[in-house]
Amino acid sequence: MESAAVTPPFVARPLRLTPFRALRLVPSRIGDPAASRLFARPYRDLASRLQTWEARGMITHDPEPALYVHEYTVDGITVRGLVGAIDVSSRAVRLEDRAILPHEGIYPAQADDLADRMEQMRVNPGPILLVQDSPEALRTLLAQVRRAAPDHEITDRSGHFHRIWAITDASVVAEVAELVAPTTALIADGHHRYAAYLRLQQRDLGPSADRGLAMIVDQSDTPLFLGAIHRVLAGTSVHDVEAAARTLGIRTTLRTHEEAVALLGPRTLVVTDTETWLTVHLELEGDRVEAEILHDQLVPSLGHGPSRVTFHHTAREALAQVEPDHGTAVLMPAPSVEQVQRVVASGRLFPEKATSFQPKPAFGAFIRSWRDEEPDPT
The missing domain is CATH 3.30.1760 (Conserved hypothetical protein from pyrococcus furiosus pfu- 392566-001, domain 2)
Known part of the structure; x- marks a missing residue:
């Protein structure tokens, strides 16, 4: 029988979102449930499967690390988020020191299973979804990024439209880091993956496991819909x-x-x-x-x-x-985002499955491979 839900540990500020080399399924595979078979057992063979897909042109691999602005439109709702590798290496003891704010409990066995799978795969298959009211300066900076032509324009398998901008300029990456550092972000989706990130980091597997994959949505800019x-x-x-x-x-x-x-x-x-x-x-x-x-x-x-x-x-x-x-x-x-924020600020959690943030990013738009950040064994 599944153990009772528990509060996951807290990551301490500063909030750090760092560049990574994105893997991306071809548009016809993004959002395709069948594509998840790529991540089926045996997990340890995933690297060779990814290489095979890349050789066949079914997956692309960005040439250099970047932060990304990802904009997607689903059923008339447009959402934009900042995608990067999120640092989970430090822990907060006091509520006021938290950088990432869970609002639901997690089942330890489920988090352990996810951590085991990611350790074998050495891959984060998709970003957890975070929301915050971003600083105006960050909103302005990302608007400037979007004035350039997107690096990718994609219509996925479900007919949803995506635009992606890669941020590789070191000065812009540094400015984003400075603006994100003092903020906090609420977990909208992915509590168990977040808990798995923390378990992986505690296993002392190396620098790659000190980070997970996350997308931060500015709720004041392109709000997610919160349903019952x-x-x-x-x-x-x-x-x-x-x-x-x-x-x-x-x-x-x-x-x-x-x-x-x-x-x-x-x-x-x-x-x-x-x-x-x-x-x-x-x-x-x-x-x-x-x-x-x-x-x-x-x-x-x-x-x-x-x-x-x-x-x-x-x-x-x-x-x-x-x-x-x-x-x-x-x-x-339907609860309001303000209600969720007040409950979290008090140190409490919502009951299980009490919120539904939509629309979520499609599977396959961003994948992070640990191998890109590890020394070449040869």
């Missing part, structure tokens, strides 16, 4: 939730389907088996968030179940899993 993740409580009825809320003094109201869906939003959950619809009205004190009330108070107070909790990125998916006497869906409001 809904729950299905197996073995629990709507009336079980209503009774638990009553014992806690939480107000609930039976509604029609249309009324309940219209009221879903901040401080209001919708609980349903698709026949009975209940709104749950929460009083949030301080910086508490809806998912905390659900998992810390409501679920422990249930008279029956849940025997299992599953997570769903759309209400449609959640509702498809329930019917009367066969589980209950809890439709959640």
